[in-house]
Amino acid sequence: MGAEIIGATKIDLQAGERRLSERYASDSAVGVRLLLSEYHALQERQYQGDTDAIILLADLETAINTAGLTDRQRQALDLV
Template identity: 50%
Template sequence: MSMYDKEAKIRRYSTRYHSLGTSLGVRRLLRDYHTLKERRYDGDYVACDVLTDLEIAISLACLTMRQKQTLALIYIKDLTQKTAAEQLGLRQDTISRHEKAAIQKVAAVYQYWTELGEGYELTGGLNEKHRIKIEDRQVMERNKSRKVATSSSIKGDRGSD
């Protein structure tokens, strides 16, 4: 990946997810869950970090079982609130309240991280610390690839002796 591509990805994610400390920002991120997952499998390290952070934020948000189920049904299984309510044996307005409360709790985790300077800024998206984390991961992957290639060529040289 060229330096330009990497910077463009960081800018794209920073622009799209600049408000993760708000319910609107978390809702946007959850709606993009499947797209981010596809990008992660295509080698997009930024998407990988964003998804990892989302999973950690959800686990730290102290969600109730119903709130977790609601998020999973609506954003992972792509069900409507009505269908999710039917599956859980609840009313749609109850599901709506669970979804809203869960999203607010997850947003509070991102807000906390922002205040600590741990990867997100309310106005600018991914901060410098997060960018460095992404760059370090990419360098490690390149070095790992080089070691494997070097190791293979060394083993090949020994085998011909």
């Protein structure tokens, strides 16, 4: 009988996070534009328990807070 690995799973636990990271690529203008345009939908998914959406929104908030935006730039983001 072979050795068993405790806690091993064949389910890809990071598939959802990877899918969101690819869709909303932060290194491209298209990905950031798409993220901002679907921000409210991601917020809704967050309240439905979508942990990948929660992580993405937390990363976005961190990026915005560390970007050194002017008040006018922050206002523009709020209006998107």
